Amino acid sequence: MGATALIAAGYACAFGGPRIAHAGAWLLAVGLAVLMPATMALGAPRRGRVGRVVRIALWGTFVALLGAFGSALALPPAEAPGATLVLGLPARAAIVLYGAGVVPLVALPLVYAWAFATRETGEHAAGDRRGSDRS
Amino acid sequence: MTIPQEALLPTRVTPLIVGTALVYFGVVGSIGLWASRRTRSVSDFYVAGRRLGLWTVAIASMAATISGFSFIGGPGFIYNFGFGAVFIVLPLSVTATMSAWVLGTRLRALAELRGVITVPDAIGVRYRSPAAQGLAGVAIVIAVVGYLATNVMALGIVVDGIFGSGRVPGIWIGMLITLAYSAAGGILAGVYADLFQGGVMLVVSSLVFLFVLGTGGGLDGISHAILAADPEFLSPWGKFTPLAALSLFFVFGLGTLGQPHVVHKFYMIRDPRRLRWYPVVMTASMVLAQLLFIGVGLVVKALVARGELPALARPDDATPTFLLGYTPPLLAALAFSGVAAAIMSTVNSFLSVGAAALTHDVPIALGTRLRNELPWGRAGTVLIAVTAAMVATGSQTLVAFLGIFGWGLFASTIVPSLAIGLNWPGATRAGAIASIVTGMVVTLGLETLAYTGVFRFPAGVTAAALALVSSVLVFGAVSHATRGNGREEVDPDLLALMDDRSRDA
Numbered sequence: 001m002g003a004t005a006l007i008a009a010g011y012a013c014a015f016g017g018p019r020i021a022h023a024g025a026w027l028l029a030v031g032l033a034v035l036m037p038a039t040m041a042l043g044a045p046r047r048g049r050v051g052r053v054v055r056i057a058l059w060g061t062f063v064a065l066l067g068a069f070g071s072a073l074a075l076p077p078a079e080a081p082g083a084t085l086v087l088g089l090p091a092r093a094a095i096v097l098y099g100a101g102v103v104p105l106v107a108l109p110l111v112y113a114w115a116f117a118t119r120e121t122g123e124h125a126a127g128d129r130r131g132s133d134r135s
Numbered sequence: 136m137t138i139p140q141e142a143l144l145p146t147r148v149t150p151l152i153v154g155t156a157l158v159y160f161g162v163v164g165s166i167g168l169w170a171s172r173r174t175r176s177v178s179d180f181y182v183a184g185r186r187l188g189l190w191t192v193a194i195a196s197m198a199a200t201i202s203g204f205s206f207i208g209g210p211g212f213i214y215n216f217g218f219g220a221v222f223i224v225l226p227l228s229v230t231a232t233m234s235a236w237v238l239g240t241r242l243r244a245l246a247e248l249r250g251v252i253t254v255p256d257a258i259g260v261r262y263r264s265p266a267a268q269g270l271a272g273v274a275i276v277i278a279v280v281g282y283l284a285t286n287v288m289a290l291g292i293v294v295d296g297i298f299g300s301g302r303v304p305g306i307w308i309g310m311l312i313t314l315a316y317s318a319a320g321g322i323l324a325g326v327y328a329d330l331f332q333g334g335v336m337l338v339v340s341s342l343v344f345l346f347v348l349g350t351g352g353g354l355d356g357i358s359h360a361i362l363a364a365d366p367e368f369l370s371p372w373g374k375f376t377p378l379a380a381l382s383l384f385f386v387f388g389l390g391t392l393g394q395p396h397v398v399h400k401f402y403m404i405r406d407p408r409r410l411r412w413y414p415v416v417m418t419a420s421m422v423l424a425q426l427l428f429i430g431v432g433l434v435v436k437a438l439v440a441r442g443e444l445p446a447l448a449r450p451d452d453a454t455p456t457f458l459l460g461y462t463p464p465l466l467a468a469l470a471f472s473g474v475a476a477a478i479m480s481t482v483n484s485f486l487s488v489g490a491a492a493l494t495h496d497v498p499i500a501l502g503t504r505l506r507n508e509l510p511w512g513r514a515g516t517v518l519i520a521v522t523a524a525m526v527a528t529g530s531q532t533l534v535a536f537l538g539i540f541g542w543g544l545f546a547s548t549i550v551p552s553l554a555i556g557l558n559w560p561g562a563t564r565a566g567a568i569a570s571i572v573t574g575m576v577v578t579l580g581l582e583t584l585a586y587t588g589v590f591r592f593p594a595g596v597t598a599a600a601l602a603l604v605s606s607v608l609v610f611g612a613v614s615h616a617t618r619g620n621g622r623e624e625v626d627p628d629l630l631a632l633m634d635d636r637s638r639d640a
Contacts, residue, residue: 001607001608001611004604004608005608007385007604008604008608010378011378011596011600011601011604013378014378014593014595021376021378021593022377024378025377025381028377029377029381032385035389036226036229036233036388036389039233039237039389039554040229040232040233040236040237042236042237042558042559043237043238044236048634061229069381072372073377077370079362079366079367079370080362080366081362081363081366082363083362085354085355085358087354088353088354088355088358089354089358089369090358090362090366090370092370092371093218093369093370093371095371096218096225097221097225100225101221101227101228104229105227105228105229105422108229108414109231109232109415109418110415111232112232112414112415113411113412113414116408116410117411
């Protein structure tokens with residue numbers, strides 16, 4: 001809810017002047033960086049806790065999103081004819097595409113699959129323990 | 136979200152394009168015929184009997200997510216607004232995993248525990264509230280008719296572009312083909328048609344992207360050409376303000392959790408353990424399918440910057456111009472069928488969720504339940520399809536108005552009550568109902584005010600975004616205010632599911 005409130009405040013800033021609107025963009029950037037991992041964290045706990053690898057992945061998502069959006073907002077424009085490219089794009093666009101796009105895109109599905117398997121293994125082990133306790 | 140929905144193809148009837156399209160429609164028709172023989176129950180009709188594999192569910196979800204916009208409107212959007220338009224597809228980095236974590240296992244378990252078949256069904260059992268279920272159903276029907284009208288109109292333009300039939304006959308031809316397999320085979324026909332259509336989209340998008348790189352001289356060549364002519368185009372926000380670009384990320388990121396035609400596919404997977412690889416398959420297929428979206432918009436801009444192409448008269452001409460000028464004729468023909476595939480797969484999914492809301496959820500809210508829902512479901516499918524086609528062939532102004540609020544209405548009415556509510560035991564019935572009503576009122580109210588010119592949003596602010604923010608905040612505030620009722624309003628088995636104690640119980 002806090003992240004959504006930040007985003008709401010960001011939109012409210014858009015109704016002010018250009019300077020306030022820029023502050024609104026920062027509020028949106030921070031709000032989004034919190035909102036996405038926080039939403040995932042809603043569904044990620046198993047038996048009331050979030051595993052360490054998942055926690056690292058969610059914090060990593062926060063850092064990637066905030067880093068990408070924040071850099072794009074903070075860095076001075078360097079898009080010009082003949083500008084140096086990073087992986088085929090001007091630096092700020094590259095930071096956004098690869099930081100907010102590619103890095104979480106590669107990492108999160110794999111972390112999900114890993115956490116899913118760990119949970120299954122844990123549940124089977126718990127089931128085996130319950131079975132041996134009954135016998 | 137005001138996004139151009141029309142697919143604008145040049146009226147260019149060539150034997151290769153017509154032949155490819157005929158083969159394509161023939162395959163889709165055969166799938167419908169096959170599925171209609173296997174559809175014997177309402178569960179088959181709406182959730183494919185819960186017997187689908189991972190690949191089918193993931194590819195069908197991808198195909199349902201991607202409409203004609205990704206193939207025609209999207210590249211035009213990038214051509215027009217620059218890199219900022221990428222913020223529509225940037226949330227792909229998190230959406231599939233987020234959906235799986237927040238909704239995947241819970242919806243699949245609800246299907247097992249309670250036999251739910253629709254998204255409003257899940258909302259209804261979560262809060263023990265037929266009213267919440269009915270309101271969500273009404274929101275879905277409104278959004279579906281609007282979305283369908285724009286997609287059907289785009290389909291008519293594609294059919295006209297391929298066969299030279301004229302726009303109105305094209306609308307009815309495209310609609311009747313989709314309706315035939317949707318009404319006969321329900322979602323079972325839909326998902327297998329989606330599997331085929333999704334495959335076509337993946338192949339086309341990947342191959343076209345290779346031609347994009349070849350034509351543009353790689354990403355470096357494309358960027359240098361654009362930077363020489365229009366540096367702002369490749370700034371992180373393109374021609375948008377930073378707020379507008381970030382707003383796209385918000386609406387298309389969080390909003391994904393509220394798209395019923397996509398999330399209801401979680402009900403259909405046979406073995407919930409297969410959900411383990413859902414984010415990998417879904418993310419990979421979405422990325423491949425969106426390569427055309429990003430690539431074509433950029434390369435056409437680069438070709439214009441180099442003087443190899445004249446500036447486009449309409450941004451939506453980007454894809455047809457590139458396909459017809461820079462790819463082999465067979466790939467262009469396949470791509471035009473791919474556009475039809477993208478639209479038809481989305482239309483089929485909308486027909487399914489719309490008919491289910493109309494004949495299943497709304498009657499439950501009214502305190503009744505239709506006997507023998509299968510024929511009613513087929514009748515509902517026909518009713519919604521014909522209504523949408525009539526709207527599409529009627530007032531273009533009405534179509535334009537209806538087309539702008541579909542995504543936002545889904546998101547603002549379903550994200551809080553379903554996605555948050557299924558994971559937060561403290562959410563209350565009052566909070567859910569208040570958020571759904573807020574989503575509907577704010578979306579429809581603001582869109583109407585904006586469309587009629589009574590109110591003008593500042594740059595970067597959209598009705599969809601404000602509605603989503605408002606409904607989430609109202610959901611939290613009302614649930615907090617009525618929190619004494621939270622856990623009492625949830626059945627013990629669902630509470631166990633939310634607390635993830637079900638397997639230990």
